[in-house]
Amino acid sequence: MPGYKIDLNSVKDMFKKVYLFMLLGAALACKAAPSHPVKVPGSNDLQPDEKQMIVSRYIAQMITTQNYKKVELNDSLSLVIYNKYLKMLDENHNYLLASDVQSFEQFKTKLDDDMKTGDLNDVFYIFNVYQKRYVERVKYSLTQIDNNFDFTKNEVFTFDRETLPFEKSEADINELWTKRVKYDLLNLKLASPDMAKNRETLRKRYQNLLSQSNKLTNQDVFQTFMDAFTTSVDPHTNYFNPFNAAQFNMEMSRSLEGIGATLQSENEYVTIKTIVPGGPAYKSKLISAEDRIIGVAQGKDGEFQDIIGWRLDNAIALIRGPKGTVVKLKILSKASDKPKVIEIVREKIILQEQSAKKEIRTYNSNGRTIKIGIINIPAFYMDFAAYRAGDANYKSTTRDVKLILDTLKRMNVDGVVIDLRQNGGGSLPEAINLTGLFIKSGPVVQVRDTRNRVEVEEDEDPTVSYAGPLAVMVDRFSASASEIFSGAIQDYGRGLIIGSQTYGKGSVQSEIELDRVIPTSIKDKILSLVSQTPAKAPAGNVSTFGQINLTMAKFYRINGSSTQHKGVTPDIKFPSLIPMDKYGEDTEPSAMPWDTIAKSNYTKAGSFTAVLPTLIKLHDDRAANSPGFKYQLKVIADYKKRDAEKEVTLNEQALKKQRDEDEAKALEESNTARAALGLPVLKKGQAKPKNEDLDFNKIEAGQILTDYILMDNKLSSNKKAE
Numbered sequence: 001m002p003g004y005k006i007d008l009n010s011v012k013d014m015f016k017k018v019y020l021f022m023l024l025g026a027a028l029a030c031k032a033a034p035s036h037p038v039k040v041p042g043s044n045d046l047q048p049d050e051k052q053m054i055v056s057r058y059i060a061q062m063i064t065t066q067n068y069k070k071v072e073l074n075d076s077l078s079l080v081i082y083n084k085y086l087k088m089l090d091e092n093h094n095y096l097l098a099s100d101v102q103s104f105e106q107f108k109t110k111l112d113d114d115m116k117t118g119d120l121n122d123v124f125y126i127f128n129v130y131q132k133r134y135v136e137r138v139k140y141s142l143t144q145i146d147n148n149f150d151f152t153k154n155e156v157f158t159f160d161r162e163t164l165p166f167e168k169s170e171a172d173i174n175e176l177w178t179k180r181v182k183y184d185l186l187n188l189k190l191a192s193p194d195m196a197k198n199r200e201t202l203r204k205r206y207q208n209l210l211s212q213s214n215k216l217t218n219q220d221v222f223q224t225f226m227d228a229f230t231t232s233v234d235p236h237t238n239y240f241n242p243f244n245a246a247q248f249n250m251e252m253s254r255s256l257e258g259i260g261a262t263l264q265s266e267n268e269y270v271t272i273k274t275i276v277p278g279g280p281a282y283k284s285k286l287i288s289a290e291d292r293i294i295g296v297a298q299g300k301d302g303e304f305q306d307i308i309g310w311r312l313d314n315a316i317a318l319i320r321g322p323k324g325t326v327v328k329l330k331i332l333s334k335a336s337d338k339p340k341v342i343e344i345v346r347e348k349i350i351l352q353e354q355s356a357k358k359e360i361r362t363y364n365s366n367g368r369t370i371k372i373g374i375i376n377i378p379a380f381y382m383d384f385a386a387y388r389a390g391d392a393n394y395k396s397t398t399r400d401v402k403l404i405l406d407t408l409k410r411m412n413v414d415g416v417v418i419d420l421r422q423n424g425g426g427s428l429p430e431a432i433n434l435t436g437l438f439i440k441s442g443p444v445v446q447v448r449d450t451r452n453r454v455e456v457e458e459d460e461d462p463t464v465s466y467a468g469p470l471a472v473m474v475d476r477f478s479a480s481a482s483e484i485f486s487g488a489i490q491d492y493g494r495g496l497i498i499g500s501q502t503y504g505k506g507s508v509q510s511e512i513e514l515d516r517v518i519p520t521s522i523k524d525k526i527l528s529l530v531s532q533t534p535a536k537a538p539a540g541n542v543s544t545f546g547q548i549n550l551t552m553a554k555f556y557r558i559n560g561s562s563t564q565h566k567g568v569t570p571d572i573k574f575p576s577l578i579p580m581d582k583y584g585e586d587t588e589p590s591a592m593p594w595d596t597i598a599k600s601n602y603t604k605a606g607s608f609t610a611v612l613p614t615l616i617k618l619h620d621d622r623a624a625n626s627p628g629f630k631y632q633l634k635v636i637a638d639y640k641k642r643d644a645e646k647e648v649t650l651n652e653q654a655l656k657k658q659r660d661e662d663e664a665k666a667l668e669e670s671n672t673a674r675a676a677l678g679l680p681v682l683k684k685g686q687a688k689p690k691n692e693d694l695d696f697n698k699i700e701a702g703q704i705l706t707d708y709i710l711m712d713n714k715l716s717s718n719k720k721a722e
Contacts, residue, residue: 037121040128042135044216052222053118055514055545059226059239060115068450068507068551069234069592077232078112080590085111085126085228091162095133097173098166103129115229120222127221131213137177138209144181145199145206151652157183160646182650190656204267211268215311219243230548235588236507237551243313245513245547249384258320259327260349261287265312269294269332279349286342287331293319294339295330304330323348354378356400360413361699363706370709372702373408375401376419380426380434380481397426398433405437405466415469415705418485419698421499425480428508428555432457435488437465438495443600444488446556447508456558456600469712470495471705473698474570476578479503486568487557493606496615496708497568498701500576504585506564507592508553514545554592560599564592571612572619572704574697575629575636579643611711618707619700628696631673638666 037047064073071077086104090096107122114122157179158164167173181202188198219241226239240248260279261272269292272281281287295304296318307315321327325346332339356377363370377397386394408416425431432444436459443456472486472495483502489495556562565586585591608615623629649655663684671681673694682688 038125040125040132042132043128044131044214045128046124046131046216046218046221048120048124048218048222051545052120052218055222055239056115056120056226057118058514058518058545059230059548062512062548062550063230063233063237066450066550066552067234067237068553070450071233073112073115075109075112078109080232081111081229082108084232085123085225088224088228089127089130092159093161093164093166094176095137095173096130096166097133097170098168100129100133101166111229120225123225124218124221127224131216135210135213137173138206138213140174141177141181142203142206144178145185145203147178147181149182149185151182151186151189151650153651154654155179155182155650156647157650158647159183179650183648186650186652186655189652190659208267211309215309217311232590234507234551235585235591236505236509236549238509238549240547240549242544242546243317246317248547248549249511256320256349257323258346258349259287259329259344260347263293263312263316263319265315266292268309270307270310270312270315276349280344280347284342284344286340287329288333290334292332292334293329294332297328297330299326300328300343302328304328321346355381355395356397356404358404358408360408360411361702363703365703365706365710368710370415370706371411371413372415372417372705373404373411373413374417374419374698374702375404375408377401377423377434379423380428380430380485382427382430384427396433397430398437401434402437402465409466413468415471415702415709416466417471417473417698417701417705418495419473419701420478420482420486421473421475421697422477423479423482424477424503425482425505428457428481428484431481431484432459435459435485436461438467438470438489439492439605440464442492442602443558445484446558446560446597446600447553448556448597449553454556454597469705469709471701471708472497473701474499474502474568475574476500476503476576476580476583478568479505483563483568484555484557487563490568490571491557491559491604492602493604493608496572496608496704497570498572498704499570499574499697500578501569501573501580501584502563502567503583504563504565504567504591504594506555506562506585506594507551508555509549510552511547511549513547518545556597558600558602560596562594562596565594571608572616574700575633577632577636579639608708611708614711615704615707619704622700622703626696626700627672627676628694628699631669632696634669 039045060073064071082104086101104126107126110122114120158176161176167176184202184205185195185198188201189195192198223239223241223244230237230239259281260276261281262274262276264271264273272287272289272291272293274289275282275287293315294308295306296315297304298318298321305318307318319327319329323346326343327346328341328343330339330341356375358376359374361372361374363372380397381395382397383391383395387396405416428445435444439459441459441462443458445457446454447457448454470489472489474482474486474497478486478499479502483505486497486502490497554562554564567585581587649658667682667684673696674681677694677696677699679692679694
């Protein structure tokens with residue numbers, strides 16, 4: 001959970017305590033490394049650099065001494081890390097041979113020592129072997145494209161091989177990939193009979209895979225291994241390399257500094273896919289979607305760098321930059337073969353599409369018209385940099401929602417639904433502040449740190465932004481800050497919780513920029529030991545060493561229960577469209593257990609005990625007769641059926657028949673649900689209208705709140721009559 005308070009001085013003190021160990025480790029690594037790089041012909045032969053060596057040692061120290069879930073970095077954990085790393089590289093057993101995996105056995109209980117000393121040679125050796133096999137498989141596939149495949153044979157292609165053993169020989173794995181090529185071509189053939197064009201399409205697809213593989217760097221290898229390491233300890237402790245750290249912080253703040261365009265790599269070109277309304281690119285009127293950026297220069301007099309064939313992240317880093325600075329772009333539009341040069345002054349871009357949004361739905365019931373305001377909150381975001389800088393207009397979830405609530409009140413809504421589905425969390429202070437918009441004051445969440453000290457985080461503002469009827473929608477992907485907010489609303493009896501059981505993430509993470517906590521003197525000395533230039537402050541918001549989101553505490557509801565593992569149980573339950581057995585904290589092997597502490601001292605704002613049985617019955621009656629809910633249950637059942645499948649036929653006639661039947665059945669069920677919503681039915685092949693709302697659960701949540709409003713009004717009238 002980003003946003004938890006941390007004493008950076010204590011972290012710096014920890015670094016100082018291990019300073020001598022680090023210096024000794026660095027010296028040993030330089031003078032007598034435990035192992036030497038082993039070249040793997042056929043791969044990019046990627047090798048670790050000194051910064052990665054430093055970061056690995058620091059993070060090993062932090063996780064074993066500062067993490068809430070203190071673990072010993074030993075052979076047992078090394079085995080877990082090894083298995084996870086191997087799974088991340090080749091989960092489906094499509095590339096590596098059994099002999100490759102056997103050669104890796106020597107590293108199973110060695111990775112813990114490698115992390116402590118910063119020796120990443122074993123890690124990179126494993127990756128280089130994997131990449132060699134990956135390239136071999138794709139190159140072999142390219143040789144099979146022109147085969148004259150017989151699509152009348154009753155063959156099958158096994159696409160899910162996770163539980164199958166690694167292939168023993170190159171002949172065996174080649175047979176697997178021949179079937180893969182046949183399956184890819186069959187898919188294209190079912191869409192178009194032009195086999196010459198299909199073969200060329202597939203050839204370009206495979207060549208693009210090779211191109212992307214060639215662009216991999218040691219940063220990719222290091223990030224992958226660090227993911228395997230950190231999640232073996234705790235599913236929510238993560239290391240971000242410098243680029244990924246910038247991306248994470250951009251998403252947290254819902255803002256960035258740049259030109260205001262989303263980019264994508266297509267056929268070696270950095271292509272503009274969308275343009276942010278109101279941003280610099282939009283205001284220039286010189287850039288359009290699908291334009292290709294072929295060169296970038298910094299400032300009015302900077303020299304152009306050709307970025308054709310570049311990795312997307314490297315190109316993005318070049319195009320982004322501090323607001324007020326100039327970037328020159330060499331643009332190639334689809335309408336012209338002649339590039340044009342434009343200058344753009346970078347600005348701070350607010351990502352409105354990823355911010356809280358509102359809508360109003362009207363319900364007619366028992367002769368009354370009820371207006372329900374629905375606020376969708378995609379994340380608990382906060383622009384920490386703007387806040388720290390004293391910007392009075394900093395971007396945050398609470399500020400955005402308060403403005404929306406003020407608007408909804410002026411529009412005289414009868415109730416409000418807060419939609420937290422798919423909201424994976426974010427800033428802890430924002431969860432507390434948002435809760436404060438709906439309660440007078442009081443505790444919101446309890447936080448227990450690594451020393452078992454419990455701190456009660458409270459809303460201290462007695463003002464209430466909205467006091468009317470309230471419901472909160474959640475699903476399996478509602479996590480962390482979403483669970484704090486919905487749990488507090490439920491504990492106070494302030495609103496109805498509607499949906500499916502939440503994720504169950506009850507741990508709190510602190511964002512620690514390694515550049516800030518590693519003293520400059522230590523960085524310079526370590527880097528000088530390995531003949532590197534002393535660390536310098538990075539340009540813009542890009543760090544030198546990256547960032548770690550470290551689990552520092554565990555949070556508990558004010559009723560004393562942790563949401564860890566169990567999440568928040570809704571008052572009124574919907575079937576989960578998200579597989580509960582595949583996603584959720586209780587599916588993570590390294591997750592912390594559920595437990596309880598003493599409850600906080602708080603006064604409930606209300607209770608739904610008296611009305612809940614009636615609300616549930618009204619919902620169940622509607623759901624039993626709702627084509628929309630029946631459609632959703634069918635979607636869930638179909639997913640489970642498809643998920644159990646592990647192979648597909650390579651017989652063209654059989655596959656076409658199966659897909660035609662599935663498509664016709666899905667269209668029929670979808671049209672039944674559409675008709676129930678008063679929407680026109682669709683014909684085969686007809687595209688769905690854009691921005692069409694088929695969200696049955698959202699509609700039903702508003703109806704449930706409408707039921708409550710009518711019941712509450714009736715109860716109030718009866719009390720007055722008495």
